[in-house]
Structure formats: C-alpha cells, structure tokens
Amino acid sequence: MEQATFGAGCFWGVEAAFGKVPGVVETSVGYCGGQLSNPTYEQVCNGTTGHAEVVRVVFDPDQVTYEQLLDLFWDIHDPTQINRQGPDTGSQYRTIIFTCTEAQGVSARTSKKTLERSGRFAHGIATTIEPVGDFWMAEDYHQKFFEKRGIASFGH
Numbered sequence: 001m002e003q004a005t006f007g008a009g010c011f012w013g014v015e016a017a018f019g020k021v022p023g024v025v026e027t028s029v030g031y032c033g034g035q036l037s038n039p040t041y042e043q044v045c046n047g048t049t050g051h052a053e054v055v056r057v058v059f060d061p062d063q064v065t066y067e068q069l070l071d072l073f074w075d076i077h078d079p080t081q082i083n084r085q086g087p088d089t090g091s092q093y094r095t096i097i098f099t100c101t102e103a104q105g106v107s108a109r110t111s112k113k114t115l116e117r118s119g120r121f122a123h124g125i126a127t128t129i130e131p132v133g134d135f136w137m138a139e140d141y142h143q144k145f146f147e148k149r150g151i152a153s154f155g156h
Helices: 011-019 041-045 066-075 102-118 145-149
Strands: 002-008 024-032 052-059 095-099 128-131 135-137
Touching: 002 011, 002 066, 011 024, 011 052, 011 066, 011 145, 052 066, 052 095, 066 102, 095 102, 102 128
Parallel strands: 095 128
Antiparallel strands: 002 052, 002 095, 024 052, 024 135
8 A cells, every 4th residue: 555645725525535536545634744743623724833734545556546646636626726725725725745755756746747738727836745744633523524424525
C-alpha cells in the first residue's frame, strides 16, 4: 500500500470523492502543514496554525496509480483559487499536494505543469507542492462525514 495526501478545500467532500475510487483502501481527514502539534478543528479554522484541511489516501498501486489520484484531485476542486474553495475561505482551504516520496513529488510537479500548459483554466494554478510532514487526524465526527450522514457527494 502507498499513501497520498491532498488538500482541496473542505475535507468532507474531498474524502468522499477519493473514497469512491477503486483501489483506494482507506481515507482519513486531518491537518497538515502547520506549526502546532495535534491541532483541533477550531484552532485550524482560526487561521493561525498554518494547517490545511487534508485527506490522507491509502491506495493499492496495483489497482490505482498516483497519477490517477492526481487527475481526480485536479477535477474535484478549483486549483486556481488561493485560500478558498467555493464559499469556504481561509488558508486551511488552500490547494496543496503533500508528497510522501520523491517519485510523488516528480509526478505532482509534472502533472501541475501539464495542467498549466493545457489552457483548461483561465488563471494560473495556485496549488503548492511540498513534502508531507506531520499528519494530525481530525476529530472523529469529521471522518467519513458525508457517508455517516447519507449525503451525496461528487459524481466521481
């Protein structure tokens, strides 16, 4: 199994989208990229911890590739937005790829360059790419949020 970590706005819908992918064996929502150890949702939302809301994806690379996960990442959010997705604003909603290996870093940067050159978006891609640091699991009530409530999510 391999892991991938993505920030694409509010983690509830992002987790639901990745959870539908054949070959994804587990998803968890949490916080990455900040300075505070084991932050709470309230602390992250106040915008002072530096964390992004993220989804950690555990996947079987024999069933789904990292590049396929990147394609989904680009499809499920607007990577041109800075610190915002839809109605959600704040640095915790930034578009970011946290890479777990050097190979993921290469793939993520290549994928981003390909998207930038495609002309698909009128504005530049704001997504940042950096090595994953500590992943702090979000509170239990955030895990599988849509699934627990029977809420439909992205059609992917």
